[in-house]
Amino acid sequence: MNPYIKKVQPLDNYCLMVWFENGEQKIFDVKPYLSKGVFSQLKDPSLFASVRVIAGSIEWSNGIDLSYDTLYLQGLALTSTSPSQELKKMPENLTQSVLCEAFE
Numbered sequence: 537m538n539p540y541i542k543k544v545q546p547l548d549n550y551c552l553m554v555w556f557e558n559g560e561q562k563i564f565d566v567k568p569y570l571s572k573g574v575f576s577q578l579k580d581p582s583l584f585a586s587v588r589v590i591a592g593s594i595e596w597s598n599g600i601d602l603s604y605d606t607l608y609l610q611g612l613a614l615t616s617t618s619p620s621q622e623l624k625k626m627p628e629n630l631t632q633s634v635l636c637e638a639f640e
Contacts, residue, residue, distance in 0.1 A: 538608040540592030546585045550578070552594070554607050562611030564602075574600055 543555040550566045566584070569575040577598060578584045586597035595601040 538605050541589050541594060541604050541607060544587050544589055544594050546587050550584060552587065552607070554594075554611055556604075556608060557592075560608075561614045562607065563614065564607050564611040569602075 539556040539558040539560070541554055542557050545553040547553055547563075550570060552564045552566060554562050554564055556562070566575075566578060570579055578596065578600065583596060583598060587594050588596075590601070593601055593604045594607065
């Protein structure tokens, strides 16, 4: 069984920073989902920003959700224990709008 989500933060470029109960942090790119069914609603920036943790998974204010398994298995793992440490390693001109691509 994969760990539940403890915290989620929406980032620019339709990415999520996800913290799991086991201490791992991952970046999850939502862009591949935005052309599929109800997920296209998440193209609205204010709706995308409404993401929150519900029962160990995530959910947006309109009820769209993603399972902790999907986020854990498909997320891009950060190599340090702190996202801020990971971000400090990046070039100064790197912004959140390219964060997902930086970890691919």
